[in-house]
Amino acid sequence: MLILSKHLRRLQITTNPKSISRLLPNPQPPIPTSPNPSLYSSKTKSKKPKKKKKKNQKPTPEQDHQFNQCISNLPPRPTPEDLSLALSLQPDPFVRLRLFHYASNLPRFRHDSSTYLPVVRSLASSPSTLHDLDSIVSLALSSSTTPSEDLFNAIIESYARLRKVSRLVNVYTHMRRCGKCRPSLVTYNLLFDALLGRGPNSTINYAYMENVRCLFRQMLDDGIEPDVSALNSMVAGYVGSMRVNDALRVFHQMGGVVYKCAPDAETYGHLIHGLCAEGRTENAREIFGEMGEKGFVLGERAYNSMVCAVAVNGEVDKAVRLVWEMKEHGVAVCETTHRTVVEEVRRTGGEVEVRRLLTEMREGGILDGLACRRLLCDGSGRVSSLNFNARVGHRRFG
Incomplete structure (x- = not known):
């Protein structure tokens, strides 16, 4: 019994966590017995910034004078x-909005499309007026009188300027x-410009092109003949x-084959730019020749x-001739082309x-x-050793 008790004491000493932690080179913290999600999750709680309350804009003395x-x-x-x-003669959008709300409180007065239209157009000037624009649009769409086509188009154009596609x-x-x-047709052209009119951004075109195609199909189903702007x-x-x-x-469906309108210089410009981007220079050259026969001039990008x-x-000589053609037509040559x-x-x-x-x-x-000196530099950034003012031959490129 005495020997057994000694062995038990030794076992207790070796299994003591404090003694084991002394032996380990990097002691680990003890595992908690109660579950705590904050210790097991790797995500940290981020504090959301508090939304600042929108302060009402106080009218200036000049705005008060104009309103009165x-x-x-x-x-x-x-x-x-x-x-x-009165709204159309007032250039200040804040005074227009005050005048609109003043008329809303008058007895037996009802707004119609003619009163909504100037307020909607003036509130599309900056993103700070988006909240006011939303409230005016909600009133216009929920009113008993049906908004006119001009009002609908003005609302769509205002949201397009503020880049609010969902609205x-x-x-x-x-x-x-x-x-x-x-x-x-005006409504559909506004929608096309809003969905695709954000510059040469292929991501936007990838995201909205299927929606644009569906809108174009709906326009044809409604019996609306597209014009050259919609086809472009x-x-x-x-x-x-x-x-x-x-x-x-x-x-190829334009010009009377399917659609009545013929292609213009913008149509040729889009096609030539796309074909050149894909490396289809021969097809771009054919369309370029057809465009020249019709008397059109390409834009800067194309x-x-x-x-x-x-x-x-x-074809370096041909490229130089095109540069001189751009100079004759007044088209700017970008630095990448040079x-x-x-x-x-x-x-x-x-x-x-x-x-x-x-x-x-x-x-x-x-x-x-200065541009010539920059172009004379080689890949390492050194200016060429050739004297720029030296006399050269008289052969002209092209």
Whole structure:
């Protein structure tokens, strides 16, 4: 018994957590017996910033004077036509909103589309007026009188300026459900511009192009004939989403084949830019020739894309001729196009040919001295050892 008790004491000593922690090089903290989710979850609770309460804008003395003057000019019992005229003559959106709410509190006065229209257009000037715009739109859509087509289009245009796509789509849906006022060609063009009019951003085109296609199909189902602006939106959307074949399909359906309107310079510009981006220089050259036969002139982006594609394809003389054509038509040549043409000339003809080209461009007014000096630099940033003022031959490119 005495020997057994000694063994038990030794076992207690070795199993004591304090003695074990002394032996470990990096002692671990004890595991808690009660479950605590904050110790097991890796996510940290982030404190949400408190929303600042919107302070009501206090009118300035000048705004008070304008508001009182507008009220004094109104008749004792104004009609919607009188209020619409007073609102249209007032440039300050804050005074317009005050005047609108003042008329709302008058007995036996009802707003119509003519009074909503100037207020909606003035509230689309900045994102700070979005809350007021939402309240005015809610009043207009929930009123007993049906809003007019001009009011619906003004609401859609205002939300498009503020880049509130979901709101303008809701307004369009309400407009379709409305029995008296249906979307027109102007409405669809506003929707196309709102969904695709954010610059050369392919992500936007990928996200909204299917919605634009559905809207275009709804427009055709309603019996509305598209104009060249609507078809250009489709072509630009397809090009921006890298679906150039679909853009070519719409292009070949124009001019009386399916749609009555013929393509214009913007249509050709979108197609040439898309074809050059995909490396289809021969197809871009064919469309460029067809456009030249009709007397159209390309825009800046498409012209620069055409020059870069031709230069990369190895046709340096043709690219230089296109640069001089851009100068004759008054189209600006971007820095990327200059650098692409110069690099191709340097690769095929060397520094002497680059010197000759830059001299001609400087004398022709295409480049200034600083731009020529930058283009003379090689890849390492050193200025070329050639003397820029040296005399060169008289052969002209192109």
